[in-house]
Amino acid sequence: MNDMRIVERKVDANEVKISARTCQVYYGDTHAIKDVDVDIQDKTVTAFIGPSGCGKSTFLRCLNRMNDTIDICRVEGDIHLDGEDIYDPKVDPVQLRAKVGMVFQKPNPFPKSIYDNIAYGPRIHGLAKTKADLDEIVEKSLRRGAIWDEVKDRLHAPGTGLSGGQQQRLCIARAIATEPEVLLMDEPCSALDPIATAQVEELIDELRARYSVVIVTHSMQQAARVSQKTAFFHLGNLVEFGETGQIFTNPQDPRTESYITGRIG
Amino acid sequence: MPVLWIVLIVLTLGGVGFVIGRMRAMASADGDPRHLHSLPNYYGTHVFLAVTVPSMLLLVMWLLVQPLVINSQVSSLIPQEAVSEGSSLGLMMADVRRVADGLDTAVAAGAMTSEEASQIRTEFTDIRERLGAVGVALGSDVRPEVLKAAQRYRELSGRYGLIMAVVIIGIALAGMAFAWSRSHAEFRARNVVESAIKSxxxxxSSIAILTTVGIVxxxxxxxxxxxKLYPAANFFFEPTWLPSFGGGTDSDGNPLSKLGILPLLWGTLYISVIALLVAVxxxxxxxxxxxxxxxxxxxxxxxxxxxxxxxxxxxxxGLFALLTVGPLLVDVFGAGGLLNVSWMQGGTAVMTAGLVMGIMLIPFVSSLSDDxxxxxxxxxxxxxxxxGATKSETIKQVVLPAALPGIVGAILLAASRxxxxxxxVVLGAGAAARLSMNPFDAMTTVTAKIVSQLTGDADFASPEALVAFALxxxxxxxTLGLNIFALYIVRKYREQYE
Amino acid sequence: MTDATANPVQPDGRKHGSLLQQDARIKRRNASEARFKFYGILAVATGLFFLVALLWAIISNGTGAFSQTYLTVQVELLESKLDKKGNRDIADIKKVSTFGYTPLIQDALLKEVQDRGIETEFAKKKDMKALISASAAAQVRDHVIANPDLIGQTVEFRVLASSRVDGYLKDRVSRESVARDKNISPAHLDLTDALVEAGVIKKIFNLDFILGSDASDTRPEAAGMGVSMLGSLFMMLVVLGLSLPIGVAASIYLEEFAPQNRWTDLIEVNISNLAAVPSIVFGILGLAVFIQFAHLPQSAPLVGGLVLTLMTLPTIIIATRASLKAVPPSIRDAALGVGASKMQSVFHHVLPLAAPGILTGTIIGLAQALGETAPLLLIGMVGFIASNYPEGVLDGFVAPNSAMPAQIYEWAKRADPAFYERAWGGIIILLVFLITMNIIAIILRRRFERRW
Structure with missing residues (x-):
């Protein structure tokens, strides 16, 4: 797993999808995220790395307003998606989340069939007019989730019966099915074994062609393997943000260097 | 209360045993507790337990068995032909006990000497009148064989009572002597005491099982x-509940009372459904x-x-149903009420009881569902x-389906309640058993009839009273079936997410 | 969004509309969201409304029982009526029944009316009967028997007014409602008004309702909760004395010693089922086992207490086991580590630490038992007039008595609506006890709650 290959890719050409400026997050009295400025580009994988409790997951959850479900959480500053402020009072978080999908740390398939898991999003958003439309969406999403071949014969078996790696790919397919523009992934591989991790990482790389992907990860190797841009968080601050290759080979900030070389973490 | 005296004597013996046991152990260690195997109090406790536990257990068993033995001995005194029409041996024995208790009361009140109580004969004395004078009311005249049996009953219970006292105090003393003789320094008193306490x-913890056994x-x-007195088929399938006032049988020997459970089940079901429609x-x-x-x-x-x-x-x-909700509903649905309909005749009705029961069940459903x-x-x-689902979509399509088994279990538990x-229902539903569809009619339930059949004046041996046990x-x-099923579902559900 | 619905399977992903504009579908979904949330608020509000309605019914109907209407009259204790021989022999005085005293009180009230110049159509002492409680004569008689020297004097008595007068002062009885009442006429109510003005009739705090005994069907004004309160007290003593030690012993065994086997499983299943068995079934058990089989006295608080003990045990066992479980294993290990036996570690360390939780559970179990009615009906704690205080502690356990909830039920079943006020008042007393017990339990929990 000590594969530190850095893939140099030309990514600056892509347009900015999400831009955050002076973003603050408070949990009650705790200042969890301090003054974060970041630009996330379309058709790019952006990785958030940093030690536990540094705020990377918290910040990720701000991007589709999942933090709204936590009573004591408060967000300040601007986060724009395609130039629109997502914390504007007129914005419906439901509509936002349809646009910015999310995959969670632990695979969380609904206790329904595989088919219904995928069809859930398209159904609530009204994406399919007929049963045939829906079948098509399900198949396409499962294919894009790289799990179609494994489940095509048992679409009506419960999603909870799959293995951990399959469940996570199912959850990714479920998120794709609503046709989001951005896909947030909160440590999607932390609950998976190495083989399943490799499959999910490969999938993430494929997803880059269509979506802007933001991935929070604990593993620097993973960030190096899948991302083009990397942001390093430490104690609620965004310490450094740049090309993945540059962050790993030539960090500008001493804290980044300490983390990458294993002195803090 | 001789039993109370026996208990006090045994406890006193136990106290004495504690002291002498401890003393003997200390003496055997030359007064130095460090030479004892266990702490000195364990030796005392050992003797105390040896005195009290076996004798108390025996006392309880004796008290349970004695009435059975006396019953069988006394009932053999009552000749078969003396068991009159429409009566049974059980009924006669109830009379016997009542007369015996009456004689006891009379002796205690000083209206009779104990000599007299065991000698009097119906031929010479009006027992009913004499017992009535000391406040013991008897339903009918006392027949000679009943009186004789009652006297025998008193004689036997007196004799057995004496034997019991002797045996129990003897056992207590024997226990004391045995335990005392074992109290010396090497004796492992703590281990013995601890295993006794564990027993x-x-x-x-077996009381729970005993309770269930007792209920069953x-x-x-x-x-x-x-x-035996009433055909089971009639009980289960007759659509009428009409206990005749005095009980009794018609010329063919069939009971006059009609004791069909169907109207009661219907009332129970109807009220429960309304209650659940409110509470769920x-x-x-x-x-x-x-x-x-x-x-x-x-x-x-x-x-x-x-x-x-x-x-x-x-x-x-119950009071809320009877005095507040009932009259309120009559004001709305009764004759001349707000709606100008006359669906409701009186305050007590299925709807009244169902609504109030629903209110009672709200917290039950809500706290179970909340969990x-x-x-x-x-x-x-x-x-x-x-x-991108809304909260309500999440609840309706993900949370509730996932919680469904647990919620079904909770509803079943509420139904069993x-x-x-x-x-x-005793206060709010009315007393008339009927099979009606109108929720504003008074109906009655299984539980309400259990109460009314067992609190009336009916004899405990008559089918009119015994039916309460069948109910x-x-x-x-x-309810047991519902509970077991519901608890099973809920447990299965909990395991799923643990 | 519109083009997306038209052609959902675009090769290049769906292009969403602006976040700041809501399409029709989102509006519909949000409306349904608001509706759903509203149902939830409605449900909570309905639950709270029922609670308020219940409490309002209790308080508005029950507070009346705590005040009672009395008449203050100067009764001339005529020697010619009460002690014809004039030798103050107590045996002779006792021979005069309450019928001898009734006319004296009626006379006294009539005199009061005439002295004060109140205009009324009533001129005979018999007419006063409607205003005076039937228990007034007994009250005067008891006082005279206790103080025979008073005979021949005029003594001031404060006697109970009749339940109709009491009801009139509490707005339960009106001129319309007495039109068909043969006990009292509207003119009596006019007289009552005048007497209230004159200060003869007064409504004062009713201590007798709290401490007094039950009264017969015809005298609701004299009925009180005192005796049944004692009945409940003795029952609770039995419940506490039996269910606490048995419950704690059973829980200690199940939690600390029991091996995982069939027998333990059976006990556990039994306990959870007993907790859900209808209370009336426990009444049947009590009737069949304690009364029919063991011949314990009917209507006795002892039997009631035994039945309620069996009902309360599961509650106490469940609470005790929870608090034993909350004591961390490290405490047990520490005790075992210094050479204590398992039994010593439990009794010296675990049990004292779990005591607050056990106590809280016990109080809550007792509160449940205190309010339980149905099983008491079957063992005969209703249907009679609980008019005698127990003669001693032992008598308190075995003498027939009622209990608070059974007394309330008894009043609710009586024909005279004047008893309803008593029933509601009884509920207030019962709830005061329950609230007190629950508050004690909450305070105990707050005070001693330990987070490990």
């Missing part, structure tokens, strides 16, 4: 007794709101407030919200 703990036996025996939506929605929407302040206020409803005794709900909804992992909700509820058996089996 007592096991005994205490008391129901079974009396139900069998009932089915309100309780479920309240639980959903409080666990998914309400802020911490609202939750901290509303949840305990709703649960207060669960702490209110059922008699209060169950909270057991659904947050990851499920996040998954759905992350896909509703079926077994007594006070609300109780039905109730017990139905």
């Amino acid at each position: 007592l703990l096991i005994l205490a 036996l008391s129901l079974i025996f009396n139900t069998i007794e009932f089915f 939506p309100i309780g479920l929605f309240a639980a959903i709101y409080l666990s998914e929407y309400a802020g911490p302040a609202t939750r901290a206020f509303a949840k305990p407030m709703i649960e207060v409803l669960a702490g209110i005794p059922t008699i209060v709900y 169950i909804i909270n057991a659904v992992p947050q990851a499920m909700r996040d998954g759905s919200l992350g896909l 509703a079926i077994g509820e007594t006070m609300i 109780g058996m039905t109730l017990f089996l139905v």
Whole structure:
């Protein structure tokens, strides 16, 4: 797993999808995220790395307003998606989340069939007019989730019966099915074994062609393997943000260097 | 109270045993407790337990068995032909006991010498009148064989009482002597005492089983007794409940009372369904709101407030039904009421009892559902919200389906509560057993009839009273089935998310 | 969004509309969201409304029982009526029944009316009967028997007014409602008004309702909760004395010693089922086992207490086991580590630490038992007039008595609506006890709650 290959890719050409400026997050009295400025580009994988409790997951959850479900959480500053402020009072978080999908740390398939898991999003958003439309969406999403071949014969078996790696790919397919523009992934591989991790990482790389992907990860190797841009968080601050290759080979900030070389973490 | 005296004597002996046991052990260690195997008090406790535990257990068993033995001996005194028409041996024995108790009371009150009590004959004295003078009312004249049996009954219980006292105190003394003789320094008193205490703990935990056994036996025996007097097929399938006032049988030997359970089951079911129709939506929605929407302040206020409803005794709900809700409903649905219909004749009705029972069940449904909804992992909700579902879509399509088995279990438990509820229906539902569809009619339930059949003046040996045990058996089996099924579902559900 | 619905399977992903504009579908979904939330608020509000309605019914109907209407009259204790021989022999005085005293009180009230110049159509002492409680004569008689020297004097008595007068002052009885009442006429109510003005009739705090005994069907004004309160007290003593030690012993065994086997499983299943068995079934058990089989006295608080003990045990066992479970294993290990036996570690360390939780559970179990009615009906604690205080502690356990909820039920079943007020008042007393017990439990929990 000590594969530190850095893939140099030309990514600056892509347009900015999400831009955050002076973003603050408070949990009650705790200042969890301090003054974060970041630009996330379309058709790019952006990785958030940093030690536990540094705020990377918290910040990720701000991007589709999942933090709204936590009573004591408060967000300040601007986060724009395609130039629109997502914390504007007129914005419906439901509509936002349809646009910015999310995959969670632990695979969380609904206790329904595989088919219904995928069809859930398209159904609530009204994406399919007929049963045939829906079948098509399900198949396409499962294919894009790289799990179609494994489940095509048992679409009506419960999603909870799959293995951990399959469940996570199912959850990714479920998120794709609503046709989001951005896909947030909160440590999607932390609950998976190495083989399943490799499959999910490969999938993430494929997803880059269509979506802007933001991935929070604990593993620097993973960030190096899948991302083009990397942001390093430490104690609620965004310490450094740049090309993945540059962050790993030539960090500008001493804290980044300490983390990458294993002195803090 | 001789039994109380026996208990006190045994306890005193135990106290004495504690002291002498401890002393002997200390003496054998030359007064130095460090030479003892166990702490000195263990030696004392050892003797105390040896004195009290076996004798007390024997006392309890003796008290349970003695009436059975006396009954069988006395009942052989009553000749078969003396058991009159429409009566039974059990009925006669009840008379015997009543007369015997009456004689005891008379002797205690000084209206009779004990000599006289064991000698008098019906031929020479009017027993009924003499016992009536000391406040013991007898239903009919005392027949000679009953009196003779009663005298024998007194004689036997006196004799056995004496034997019991001697045997029990003897056992206590023997226990003391045995334990005392073992009290010396090398004796492992702590180990013995601890295993004795452990046995007592096991005994205490077996009370739960004894209670269930007691319930089942008391129901079974009396139900069998009932089915001897009344055909089971009529009980289960006759659509009429009409106990005749004095009991008795017609010329063909069939009972005059019609004791069909169907109207009672119908009333029970109807009231329970209305109660659940009130409690389930309100309780479920309240639980959903409080666990998914309400802020911490609202939750901290509303949840305990709703649960207060669960702490209110059922008699209060009964009174509320009888005196507040009933009249209110009549004002709306009765003749000349607000709606100008005359569906409701009186305050007591299925609707009255059902509504109030529904109120009682709201906290039951809501707190069970609350637990169950909270057991659904947050990851499920996040998954759905992350896909852009609204909260209500998440609840309806993800949380509730996931919680469904648990909620079904909770509803079944609530149904079992509703079926077994007594006070609300006794006061709010009325007394007439009928098979009607009108929810504003008075109807009655299994529980209400258990109360009315066992609190009247009917003889305990008559089918009119015994039917209550058959009703109780039905109730017990139905609620037990529901409970076991519901607990099974809920447990399965909990395991799923643990 | 519109083009997306038209062609959902675009090769290049769906292009969403602006976040700031809501399409029709989102509006519909949000409306349904608001509706759903509203149902939830409605349900909570309905639950709270029922609670308020219940409490309002209790308080508005029950507070009346705590005040009672009395008449203050100067009764001339005529020697010619009460002690014809004039030798103050107590045996002779006792021979005069309450019928001898009734006319004296009626006379006294009539005199009061005439002295004050109140205009009324009533001129005979018999007419006063409607205003005076039937228990007034017994009250005067008891006083005279206790103080025979008073005979021949005029003594001031405060006697109970009749329940109709009491009801009139509490707005339960009106001129319309007495039109068909043969006990009292509207003119009596006019007289009552005048007497209230004159200060003869007064409504004062009713201590007798709290401490007094039950009264017969015809005298609701004299009925009180005192005796049944004692009945409940003795029952609770039995419940506490039996269910606490048995419950704690059973829980200790199940939690600390029991091996995982069939027998333990059976006990556990039994306990959880007993907790859900209808209370009336426990009444049947009590009737069949304690009364029919063991021949314990009917209507006795002892039997009631035994039945309620069996009902309360599961509650106490469940609470005790929870608090034993909350004591961390490290405490047990520490005790075992210094050479204590398992039994010593439990009794010296675990049990004291779990005591607050056990106590809280016990109080809550007792509160449940205190309010339980149905099983008491079957063992005969209703249907009679609980008019005698127990003669001693032992008598308190075995003498026939009622209990608070049974007394309330008894009043609710009586024909005279004047008893309903008593029933509601009884509920207030019962609830005061329950609230007190629950508050004690909450305070105990707050005070001693330990987070490990």
